[in-house]
Amino acid sequence: MQKNRGITDNLLGGLYCYLRKCLFGVLSVGPVPSHIAFIMDGNRRYAKKRNLAEGGGHRAGFAALLSILRYCYELGVKYVSVYAFSIDNFRRKPKDVQYLMELMREKIDELLQQESIINEYGVRLLFIGKLQLLTEPVRVAVEKAMRVTAHNNQRVLIICIAYTSTDEIARAVQESCKDKSDEIQASKVANVSNGAIPRTSLGLNNNGIDLHFQDSCKDYLSATKDCSTVLEGVEVAREKDVFAHNAKKHGNYSEAEITTCNELVEITEESKYKEDEIPSIKLVDIEKNIYMAVAPDPDILIRTSGEARLSNFLLWQTSACPLYSPAALWPEIGLRHLVWAVLNFQRHHFYLEKKKKQF
Template sequence: MSDLSDPTTPKPLPQHIAIIMDGNRRWAKKRFMPAALGHAAGAKRVRDIVRACAHKGVPHLSLFAFSTENWRRPEEEVSSLMGLFMTYLQQEVNDMNANGVRLRLVGDRSRFSTAMQELMHRAEAQTAGNSHITLTVCANYGGRWDMVQAAQAWQKANPGQDLQSLTEEALASHLSTADAPEVDLLIRTGGESRISNFMLWQAAYAEMYFTDDLWPDFSAERLQQAMDWYVLRDRRFGSSAPL
């Protein structure tokens, strides 16, 4: 086991970074722009952060793009977000594929249009063989929804078994992110200090990093600051001594 107190010992990188991308609307409002332009600026920032994570050797990045609660926003804004999401998938998937990015889209797809669902399926299929970094985009996603659907999936896979036989490991294997490690570092931009129903199970032992930077301003340099903060954390996972 490496000695983390030794400054010459390489510090472990987070294997899974999850980001709540908050602040697009406020970024636009500060510039007297419509909210749609703030969301567009945020979408452009995604490319920079994916590339930065891949360059730094982070194998898993998850982004909270659209929550189950976001349907409550004004209809015009929701429609704009859906259009932006479709445009993003159409324009970025070839670049992702060329750069070894595996794209996964998790969440309840039933509320999306048929065209959107088909586009999501094609984007995942096109990048399925890539292994440089896995980008998980959470759309119409909620942590509570994920746990409920995991329990339902377990019950379907184990008909007739009593609920008492359900274990943490069994439930985790049916989560929408079951093929990814648990979240090591959860970042929220925009100045809020809550996780807003995002990856409640997966982030049980995540280090929480909150920044006032609005998402369109969250640069690769800001990401590095968060990672520098992370490696200084004393991650004990419930034990009484540093690992």
């Protein structure tokens, strides 16, 4: 009896797999999403609904994740992103957080097993977020997973852990500011190296102007630096004339020395003007430093449990992304939900592509 049941299960499983591939073949006639993102909502409600033990909902949710990953990869989706753990989740009870951390480490190890879906489809694992907030064992497991799968290039699984979109955007802005600061400093060093202010030609090598005259130039530069930036044209020229008159009167400096000092003033003023033109941070700078720069923007965002909120997930990347919210809890998600989301995406594909070009 048991043997017959096993044979029947194998036959049904094979038939289901064949029908699923036929279905995906039909869907592949239309545009296939390159990137699908999931908010895995409803694990705890599922456990409460089924009267499961502590962590039962999350374990069922991990099984659902493996199934949905298989469906996505069979369909031809290259990038899959999942919202695994928010920074806000650290506010939960320490006992609950610790349990989830241990469960996460356990499941990461399972993903790296030889027979896992990761090795079957050649999936590269990427963990993004504020990873320093993770416990040491989880952080070690995360780093190992990314290192071991770094050579895989067929599919990509992005796990957002200790992540919020606002933190991602704030970090991207900080990194962009740092990049611009480094760019400005490098430009200044390059200008000095290239002789933008040639010391020898201005007589600052102590050969053409004595030290007392150099100090006078410095005093003049210091004085003009404190002046308002409105001193342009005639007013700046007048200041130079005053300096030249005083230099001749008190220092008996030659015309060549005065001309040299005025050249120094002009170059310094020009340099100051250029320094004020600080390069602005552009959209491309932010996008370059976003965590999700490793993948294209998602084509579909699926959140289970019927919720239509983004909950601080991929706010930057979903401006033209359709949101699909099935009523099923995450452990209940199945093939039909994915198929419906893809069909809806294909139906509005032309409109969505048009929208993306407007941003």
